[in-house]
Structures are given as structure tokens and as C-alpha cells.
Amino acid sequence: MIDPIKIIDKAQKADIKDPWARREAWRKHPAFSRMSQLRGMFPGLGIASGLFAVYLAYEHFTQPKKH
Numbered sequence: 001m002i003d004p005i006k007i008i009d010k011a012q013k014a015d016i017k018d019p020w021a022r023r024e025a026w027r028k029h030p031a032f033s034r035m036s037q038l039r040g041m042f043p044g045l046g047i048a049s050g051l052f053a054v055y056l057a058y059e060h061f062t063q064p065k066k067h
Helices: 004-013 019-023 034-041 045-062
Strands: none
């Protein structure tokens, strides 16, 4: 969970002289990284792909062969 108070406190403790740098410090938080955004883009894709593979294997081995 992102806690903006902790981020602001960390920026203030870093003794940043530029006031705008303190205000932009939240952008460096790991929750806003590129990989974090890509991981959250398709939350159920891995589970759905796995279940689809199980379904295909089940169908392949249990259904009679049709020519």
C-alpha cells in the first residue's frame, strides 16, 4: 500500500534543497515503476492461460477422435 505521508517524510529527511524535487519524490516510488504497471495491466492473464491449457489437455485426452 502506498503511504504518501512516509514518502513525504522520506523526501524531507533527505535534505532536498529544491522544493519541487520534494514534490516530485512520489514519482520515484516503486509502485509507479514501469514493471509494476505492466504487471497490473492483465491481472488474470496467467491464471486464465493455465486454466485454458488444462482445458485443452482434458479435451485432447478425453474426447473421441473425429476425422
